[in-house]
Amino acid sequence: MNAIRYYSKFGHSKQMAQAIEELVGSKAATVAEPLTEPVDTLYLGAGVMLGKVNSAVTDFINSLTSEVVKQVVLFGSCAIIDSPVPQMRKALEAKGIKVSDKSFTCKGSMGPIHAGHPNKTDIDNFRKFVQSTI
Numbered sequence: 001m002n003a004i005r006y007y008s009k010f011g012h013s014k015q016m017a018q019a020i021e022e023l024v025g026s027k028a029a030t031v032a033e034p035l036t037e038p039v040d041t042l043y044l045g046a047g048v049m050l051g052k053v054n055s056a057v058t059d060f061i062n063s064l065t066s067e068v069v070k071q072v073v074l075f076g077s078c079a080i081i082d083s084p085v086p087q088m089r090k091a092l093e094a095k096g097i098k099v100s101d102k103s104f105t106c107k108g109s110m111g112p113i114h115a116g117h118p119n120k121t122d123i124d125n126f127r128k129f130v131q132s133t134i
């Protein structure tokens with residue numbers, strides 16, 4: 001049993017999360033939806049705003065325990081250099097939750113910067129990445 005959760009201000013993480021539903025065998029849902037059953041792998045994604053992931057993501061992480069989640073695979077997008085992955089990894093590891101060494105970050109548009117991202121190639125690459133984690 002796997003799960004997909006995301007926080008998405010502009011729909012980029014949502015688009016990524018929905019693209020892996022079939023591969024993962026689970027419906028993508030926002031971090032506002034708590035996990036109701038134990039999961040083998042949780043796919044967790046977000047963007048970054050002014051260097052930080054939204055507090056809804058950290059609240060969700062704080063609701064998790066290593067008993068409920070065996071492993072987390074992180075993904076996200078960003079426009080500049082600040083991948084949201086390291087912050088999420090740090091918060092999860094602080095709770096003793098295993099985080100896969102494998103993660104995926106692609107460009108996510110910020111106005112005209114990297115316009116159109118995540119694009120089809122990004123999503124295809126993300127699907128390939130997720131396949132490699134299954």
Ligand SMILES: Cc1cc2nc3c(=O)[nH]c(=O)nc-3n(C[C@H](O)[C@H](O)[C@H](O)COP(=O)(O)O)c2cc1C
Nearest residue numbers: 008009010011012013047048050051078079080108
């Ligand atoms: C107000 C604002 C602040 C942002 N701050 C950053 C940032 O500090 N670093 C970065 O790499 N990207 C930044 N971005 C780009 C977002 O991380 C990018 O658009 C991401 O794809 C959003 O994902 P989401 O739609 O799933 O929330 C910012 C975008 C906006 C609109």
